[in-house]
Amino acid sequence: MKKLISTLVLLMMFSCVGNSQNSSKEKKSYKVEKTDIEWKKLLSPMQYYVLREAGTERAFTSEFNENHKKGIYVCAACKTALYKSENKFDSGSGWPSFDRAINGNIELDVDYKIGYRRTELKCNTCGGHLGHSFDDGPKETTGKRHCINGAALEFVVEK
Template identity: 45%
Template sequence: MSYSRRAVLLGGSAVLALGAGAALFRPGQSLKAAEGTFEVTLSDAEWHKRLNDKQYAVLREEATEAPGSSPLLYEHRAGIFSCAGCALPLFDSATKFESGTGWPSFYQPLENAVGETTDTSLGMVRTEVHCRRCGGHLGHVFNDGPPPTGLRYCMNGLALTFTPKA
């Protein structure tokens, strides 16, 4: 199979245009625009001191960790999952379930723990989930979870810490 120079150039241009369009609608702009509206507000340098590079990328730049890479995916003890940025309790382990997606998943956050924004990156509409107190990006919520809520809070393990119950 051969490709004409024109087809390669048009295909490459289309890929670049899609990438540029996705960058324009990056949900990180909503987080950056909202800086200062959260209870915990730190300078960029202070966030860098508080978080390791991978946590910073997820919580402050809205990156996504590789599926299956988080030890918290395999955490099955009773306890609380909290924000790695500000230590706000977010999820009770009783609401954690095995989604098969490669990320820690929960069917319900703790009351008044998370906020949501519309994420239009990657050419689709999703609901981004962030920490209510510091605005840190946690992951996304989808409507394909188990009862009783039918929701799947698909969270980045790097955005969470776990404290087992005594």
């Protein structure tokens, strides 16, 4: 009986080790990678907080909430084109909102930072945190709302 219990304990120990190794998430590599020191030199404190630490700016503080010019919104960190102005809408949320991104330039991830599952949006070139995606956008288009921190964006006016 002792031999059986010892064997079961050993099997459980090895199965736990195997599972813990498989569950660790590997870090994705991006086309643009910099050290924290390099990012801090390049970005303002708020941009660094949002893009590199997955922070959130206060609602209704972004200059882009009321921006109605034609152009492209790019990643403030690496300048990748992320959103067209024609896909921006007023969601009333306090953050710039878009119903779709430029194809291939946004990475979808999952975060549980506030206790439940949310779809996180990241720049596909540098991995910078942009905001989150929700299913309460305009029904006549995609039904999606990309709720984006203005600090993660720069705007390039259409010529």
